[in-house]
Amino acid sequence: MISALTNHLFQSTLFAITAALLTLAFRKNQAKVRYWLWLSASLKFLIPFSLLIGVGNHIEWAPAAQKLATQIAGPAISFTVEQISEPFSQAETPARSMAAPIDWLPVVILAVWVSGFLAIALIRLRAWLRIRDAIRASQPATIPAGVEVRLSQGLVEPGVVGLFHPILLLPEGIEERLTRFQLEAVLAHELCHIRRRDNLSASLHMMVEALFWFHPLVWWIGARLLEERERACDEEVLRLGNQASVYADAILHVCKLYLESPLACVSGVAGSDIRRRIEAIMSNRGAQGLNRAKKFLLIAAGTAALLSPVMIGIVMGVGHAPAARAQSSAQQSPTAPSPRFDAASIKPCQPGDGPGRSGKGDMGANGGVNPNLPDGVGGVFRTNPGRLDVTCAGILTLIGAAYVNNSNPLLNNPGGPLDDSGNIEGVPKSALATRYTIHAETDDPVANGSTESAPGPFAVRPSASVLLSGPMLQRLLEDRFQLKVHRVQEQAPMYALTVAKGGLKVKPIQDGDCTPLEPGHMKRIGADDKPYCGWVGWPIHGPNRTLVGGGITMERFARALAMDAMDRNVIDRTGISGSFLIRLEYAPDENTRCRGPVAGCAPDTNSDIPPGATIFTALEQQLGLKLEPIKGPQEHLVVDHVERPSEN
Numbered sequence: 001m002i003s004a005l006t007n008h009l010f011q012s013t014l015f016a017i018t019a020a021l022l023t024l025a026f027r028k029n030q031a032k033v034r035y036w037l038w039l040s041a042s043l044k045f046l047i048p049f050s051l052l053i054g055v056g057n058h059i060e061w062a063p064a065a066q067k068l069a070t071q072i073a074g075p076a077i078s079f080t081v082e083q084i085s086e087p088f089s090q091a092e093t094p095a096r097s098m099a100a101p102i103d104w105l106p107v108v109i110l111a112v113w114v115s116g117f118l119a120i121a122l123i124r125l126r127a128w129l130r131i132r133d134a135i136r137a138s139q140p141a142t143i144p145a146g147v148e149v150r151l152s153q154g155l156v157e158p159g160v161v162g163l164f165h166p167i168l169l170l171p172e173g174i175e176e177r178l179t180r181f182q183l184e185a186v187l188a189h190e191l192c193h194i195r196r197r198d199n200l201s202a203s204l205h206m207m208v209e210a211l212f213w214f215h216p217l218v219w220w221i222g223a224r225l226l227e228e229r230e231r232a233c234d235e236e237v238l239r240l241g242n243q244a245s246v247y248a249d250a251i252l253h254v255c256k257l258y259l260e261s262p263l264a265c266v267s268g269v270a271g272s273d274i275r276r277r278i279e280a281i282m283s284n285r286g287a288q289g290l291n292r293a294k295k296f297l298l299i300a301a302g303t304a305a306l307l308s309p310v311m312i313g314i315v316m317g318v319g320h321a322p323a324a325r326a327q328s329s330a331q332q333s334p335t336a337p338s339p340r341f342d343a344a345s346i347k348p349c350q351p352g353d354g355p356g357r358s359g360k361g362d363m364g365a366n367g368g369v370n371p372n373l374p375d376g377v378g379g380v381f382r383t384n385p386g387r388l389d390v391t392c393a394g395i396l397t398l399i400g401a402a403y404v405n406n407s408n409p410l411l412n413n414p415g416g417p418l419d420d421s422g423n424i425e426g427v428p429k430s431a432l433a434t435r436y437t438i439h440a441e442t443d444d445p446v447a448n449g450s451t452e453s454a455p456g457p458f459a460v461r462p463s464a465s466v467l468l469s470g471p472m473l474q475r476l477l478e479d480r481f482q483l484k485v486h487r488v489q490e491q492a493p494m495y496a497l498t499v500a501k502g503g504l505k506v507k508p509i510q511d512g513d514c515t516p517l518e519p520g521h522m523k524r525i526g527a528d529d530k531p532y533c534g535w536v537g538w539p540i541h542g543p544n545r546t547l548v549g550g551g552i553t554m555e556r557f558a559r560a561l562a563m564d565a566m567d568r569n570v571i572d573r574t575g576i577s578g579s580f581l582i583r584l585e586y587a588p589d590e591n592t593r594c595r596g597p598v599a600g601c602a603p604d605t606n607s608d609i610p611p612g613a614t615i616f617t618a619l620e621q622q623l624g625l626k627l628e629p630i631k632g633p634q635e636h637l638v639v640d641h642v643e644r645p646s647e648n
Helices: 002-025 031-044 049-057 063-072 075-085 105-136 180-196 198-211 216-239 244-257 274-283 292-332 395-404 462-469 471-480 554-564 615-623
Strands: 148-152 159-161 167-171 343-348 380-384 387-394 435-441 484-499 544-552 570-572 580-586 625-641
Touching: 002 031, 002 216, 002 292, 031 198, 031 216, 105 148, 105 167, 105 198, 159 180, 159 198, 167 180, 180 198, 180 216, 180 244, 198 216, 216 244, 216 274, 244 274, 343 471, 380 462, 387 395, 387 462, 395 435, 395 471, 395 625, 435 471, 462 471, 484 554, 544 554, 554 570, 554 580, 570 625, 580 615, 615 625
Parallel strands: 148 167, 484 570
Antiparallel strands: 159 167, 343 435, 380 387, 387 435, 484 625, 544 580
């Protein structure tokens, strides 16, 4: 957030400096040209270039733009453009320790900004109340001007009030104090403000001043806007044929007799530097028109201001695209080279099917089909060296495991885990009714674990498990089920896992806090048993469900909540590193759910053990953590085509 604001201020400052240089080039031309240059510099503070850069990032598909950007922007140029356009990049937030003090600097900065904003707003409000009181006390006038004219008893100078329905407010008795020609010149000046809608543009700059009151350049731009708008109307009054001496006398009389308007968005006649205005009026040299070269300069500057951020977005997008496309193709492309199973048996699940033919690698699942699960969901996955055994798995579970590997906690999915039922779309109802038992084998050296050393406490080597239940299962589904999928991403409700006010209440993992995994077997653990090192279990405890994790990170814990506890994705925003011993017990309710035929999906409601707290309360009381509702990018997998599996 701070880096984004810093980049915006940097870009706006450069834009204002460029506008100032352009006004020097047009110093002998009409004041309205310089006014619009200054106004564009003001409005730039309200329009971040990041919006236009984002547009550029999303039009990479345009062939002409992509070809041009690819030709002129290699990776080095892309990096350079990114550094110039956004020099203050988002620094990585260091991992926060459990006892780290609160960073008060952002709080102090925000408090100072709010104080300044409120002070400016109160000053503007007070001035506007004075103008409103003057309007309410005024009387209609019979002076012909083409707009509503009212006479005020105060000593405020003649001015135009209102943004969309202007009112010309004149001090009472001005007809006696000015000659007819002087009054006509003053009216011509005010009508010029109305035609130019100067009150509206002045209000926009007042908004900029309130939001960016701390930036001195904003106030300097405001002074330039006031000066050029008055000069522009002076030039218009003279162009209409009013005598310069009469008009100058009228301005001097108004300055002597009346007070200047207290609001910048009330366009008067006595603003800006009076001495310089009178000198310019009396010299009446006339402003030069724009020649062809200066017209071209203005068009080029405006085009560059609009298109440069878009081109930067295209260049940055092209620079980042190869890695993104490579990652996307590795995850999604059905033709990406990956090892296949040498032999695979796929058959419909039978009523008596148990955990599988081999006891090795049993993850504590009770096998069979859970009647409480919806169609397409459920199944038991076990990986052994060179072998994948799947028992009674629904098509949704197979797709979710293959493309996201929800069952494998070693795989990091930044977009969040796929929901077996909610985040996979497009599967026909006819494909949901059947569950399948799969036995597949391969001689691939990675899948057999022969290319790496023993993985510490894990029974199944990480790369072997990921390969078997991920890319190789993908190829099997694509070959035998004719599966075709694509991914989409949209904003969706989710939770952010953060530290509660009382601080974190879990302890880092110590020697002896968890049970090392023995090669080949992992039995079911109870609510009071030691958890396996690096793993998460979900034992039941009467009517309550428990989550037991041995030596897991906060990011892993957030994914465990998302996959097996909450009704939506969970993102780790604790900022805490390290591995912890975690034990959480809660009573399931409408905000939680169970997935798959695993222990804990059917708590014992007849137990004498009292129900625990909800998961939100339990997290804060037991672990010192909390879940905050947010919105973030959620990935969905859309099934384009799927068939019944071909014969073995």
